[in-house]
Amino acid sequence: MHTDERYPIGKYEPKPFSEEQKQEWLKAIAQLPEELEIEVQHLDAAQLNTPYREGGWTVQQLIHHMADSHMNAYIRFKLGLTENKPTIKPYNEKAWALLPDNDTVPINVSLTLLHALHKRWHATMKDLSQADFEKTVIHPEQGRELSLWLLLGLYAWHGKHHKAHIQALKDKMNW
Template identity: 25%
Template structure:
């Protein structure tokens, strides 16, 4: 058996969520903090048997409901110094979707391409250029396009790989699972931020 890393561990969990080699390996690394939040969440959703595509499709609507049901004054209250308020979380989701749209298309059209990595914190300087409503609409529309694209793919397409500077080579289906995990983390952050503001 090849030595496990997060990319092949998550790939194996798509095929067998109960993989007896992968689950203890992943649990140990999660306990040690040797993973990104998206990888940890991807592990959780795959081992729970959740559908990555369904999670990706639902996220914009959950974010939209959270924003639309909150009083406008709460959207710009951060829970603490250096933490994002609700509008910044939405802007980040929209920006991250734009980045992943390029990543997905690069993987589908190039042979094992280098995939664009970025530090999201400096991007926060651009958040106020766009209203939260516009950022939310951008996220909803972009994600709808991502989901339509992913639904059109074959298993062979999903096995194609890209190389991300901080995670290494991984298949498209793993990238999508990590994206779904990233969504879940930020939806939790959005709820907690609004609760704290209230």
């Protein structure tokens, strides 16, 4: 565990393509919804509305953020697989986290969405070749091409990253 509350598992570090790494990251994508559900299943409304760190999002916002982020990731993958170097649409994740649905919609809606989304996403990726993962999308804010391989690793990390935020909060609060 890292001491920086913002990055409890460290920052994402890209790795070269290997079949073993692909299987590890695909497994992380496949298992995330169930793992998240287990992490939050006994939390009450007050606990769900507790920020994971000072100035950070609440557990509820984290769950909704993961649904938002991973929906965008799924679309980015589909675009990358079906178009030649498409420019992806960035979004303001901080502004999205402050929209009213994050406070009014129960987290089980986003957990259900994540279950369905990750099933589709995993099915899309599980049989892709190295050449498929070398396809790229263009991120206009970063001004560079991102391979689908880089994105697979990033989003496998992303799920673990936010799950670790919830785990760290539960440990700190002795829940």
